[in-house]
Amino acid sequence: MADAAIARTTAAPGEPSTWERLKVNRNWLGLWFMLPAMAFLVLFLVYPLGKGLWMSFTDARIGREGRFVGLENFEWLIEDRDFVRALIFTIVFTFVASVVKFAIGLYLALLLNNNLPFKAFIRSVVLIPFIVPTVLSAVAFWWIFDTQFSVITWGLVKLGLLDRGSPINWMGDPFMAQCVVIFANIWRGIPFIAITLLAGLQTVSPSLYEAATLDGATKWQNFRYVTYPLLTPIIAVVMTFSVLFTFTDFQLIWAMTRGGPVNATHLMATLSYQRGILGGNLGEGAAIAISMVPFLLAAILFSWFGLQRRKWQQGENND
Amino acid sequence: MTVFNRRTLMKGAAAAGVLGGSGLTEWAKAWAQAAPFRPEQGATLNLLRWRRFVEAEDAQFNRMVAAFTQATGVRVNVSSESFDDVQPKASVAANTGTGPDLIWSLYSVPHLFPQRCIDVSDVADYLGKKYGGWVPLAEAYGKAGGKWISIPVAVNGGYINYRISMVKAAGFNEVPQDTKGFLELCKALKAKGTPSGFPLGRATGDGNAFAHWLLWSHGAAQVDEQERITINSAETRAALRYAKELWDTFIPGTAAWNDSNNNRAFLSGEISLTANGISIYAAAKASQDAKQREIAADMDHAFWPIGPIGKPAEIQLAFPMFGMTYSRFPNACKAFMAFILEAENFNPWLEAAQGYLTHVLNAYDSNPVWTADPKNRVFRESAKRSFPAGYKGPINEKAATAIADFIVVDLFANFCTGKEDLEGSIRVAERQLRRIYR
Secondary structure (H helix, E strand, O other): OHHHHHHHHHOOOOOOOHHHHHHHOHHHHHHHHHHHHHHHHHHHHHHHHHHHHHHHOEOOEOOEOOOEOOOHHHHHHHOOHHHHHHHHHHHHHHHHHHHHHHHHHHHHHHHHOOOOOOHHHHHHHHOHHHHOOHHHHHHHHHHHOOOOOOHHHHHHHHOOOOOOOOOOOOOOOHHHHHHHHHHHHHHHHHHHHHHHHHHHHHOOOHHHHHHHHHOOOOHHHHHHHHHHHHHHHHHHHHHHHHHHHHHOOOHHHHHHOOOOOOOOOOOHHHHHHHHHHHOOOHHHHHHHHHHHHHHHHHHHHHHHHHOOOOHHHHOOOOO | OOOOOHHHOOOHHHHHOOOOHHHHHHHHHHHHHHOOOOOOOOOEEEEEEEOOOOHHHHHHHHHHHHHHHHHHOOEEEEEEEOHHHHHHHHHHHHHHOOOOOEEEOOOOHHHHOHHHEOOOHHHHHHHHHHOOOEOHHHHHHHEEOOEEOOEEEEEEOOEEEEEHHHHHHOOOOOOOOEHHHHHHHHHHHHHOOOOEOOOOOOOOOHHHHHHHHHHHHOOOOOEOOOOOEOOOOHHHHHHHHHHHHHHOOEOOOHHHOOOOHHHHHHHOOOOOEEEEOOHHHHHHHOOOOHHHHHHHHOEEEEOOOEOOOOOOOEEOEEEEEEEEOOOOOHHHHHHHHHHHOOHHHHHHHHHHHOOOOEOOEHHHHHOOHHHHOHHHHHHHOHHHHEEOOOOOOOOOHHHHHHHHOOHHHHHHHHHHOOOOOHHHHHHHHHHHHHHHOO
């Protein structure tokens, strides 16, 4: 109030004071309305991220504050084979899973967009893999791909296609185990993409297809020049989310393999947990987690600037 | 060391507790009057323990908890987590300063944060004097920097589990007690189509037991007494070569095995021999399924074979209990730990556990559980035959980290699965150890 008093006395007569102008300023009011949200973001987003970043530069251990060690954690990790392998596998995992999820998800969405009998029922069934708790589905996969008790191996043996004495080493072989966890991630991730793209497809006006068909467009051309361009914004959003979820996957790996065999299926998130929480080396764990940030940023930037060149956001015409 | 289906386990054995409820309460009340540890007024304790594998053990534990509450008025809330989840919970609690007052955990967990554990030297002295002293392993696990930071309640022994008929069919009367003969047995078992299998995956209990035995029985160790890294040695190379030969006789898939896979494989007859606690036998013996009971009758246990080092070199799973310094009721924590290790409590508890728990106080050698069934016998010795984690170095947070990070397991897994060559797998382990022991 003291400020206000000063403002009032110094203001020239007849002209509204700074304070009076401020009182009716919508931006000033807006700032105050934003404060709770900002406090929320700072508390739950900026602070943990900042703390993680700080910890990655220390040798913090569980139960003990760390000393600042500069880039030592990162220098150590760059020469750590398990970290480099986890990094490569995370990228391969994300890339393969995202591409396959997108392809199958889009195909499913197009199928579901047709007029099918029991449409509502089928659409909700598709969601099941997404609804089942991750850990439950992981446990199911764990049994399906158990080396000794795999139902697939059992089936093949019963069909006489496989010798009983030489089971498929699903989860015991590093490469096979990597394929298995990618498969499980794809299975789980498809519904999210399929249903969201389906929602996008529903917004495409049927009159556009009619017009295109009158012009003699084939089914493929209908898709390529009508559906796809109109779906692009949704694809951008869905794929951004999908890539982020896949890159940061933790539960599925942890419930299925714990990063094994011989650390072959560690993603950066699981390795970070292994080293930070189980191994007690919080600084190193934080460094692994922080190493994920540039990749995640790159993924976000790619989808915003790469996939959204079209200026639909600004309401202008497409390029 | 999960059992195949723990719900079907040992329903009948729950009655193993010799003291009935009321008798235990009477004694407990008298104990509370006379004991040197007096809980704070109005204290309540939150206790976190590992989730039981033997139902009767848990039932007896809860009976002791109830008696403690009746005698002292201290309410104890028990929650349990699976083996693998106790340590992360404990670590987070230690770091944030809130959580359970008392934690009953595995291996060297309290050594991850020794400064956060209540000094329980007085409890350890009291119990040691009264019950014939602690075995050396208990002292190694319990003490940090000259004081006791945890009470090593018991050890879980892990030994060779084998099918008597299959070993006989392979031409052996018993499991050879030297590493060379043991390899021959495993080769013969494979040739007969009844292979053995040891976990080299993320198996906190069985995987570490197998890998540390391989390493130590060949005279190798990750560090020496002064914590200098000694993993890069001729002994380690010999251990790795031996492990590879053994690995080639295993059933496929053991690189992905966790603590429960070998139980399942053994109980389904897929493997003839593995390493495990007594839980496979206990589960099979008490099973409703006649086939399982046949397996129980056809199986026995043997010590880990002795290697070039010439003496037992095993790692057994220690179960230390510790109080947290942030607890408002440190005396109640101490009273509880002293209470459960008194003979009136501990003897029935040992019996209820049916060999799953091995005592670390000498007086309990005479507990009838060790003589009631000859197949339990080897487990009595587990606390005396075990080296501490981190051997030859001291038990501390570095040793705890090395265990938690599966350094030794991965050393063998890397080489056996062919992910790294001999020198490569040693190099990986050495590099990680250097960082841990800096």
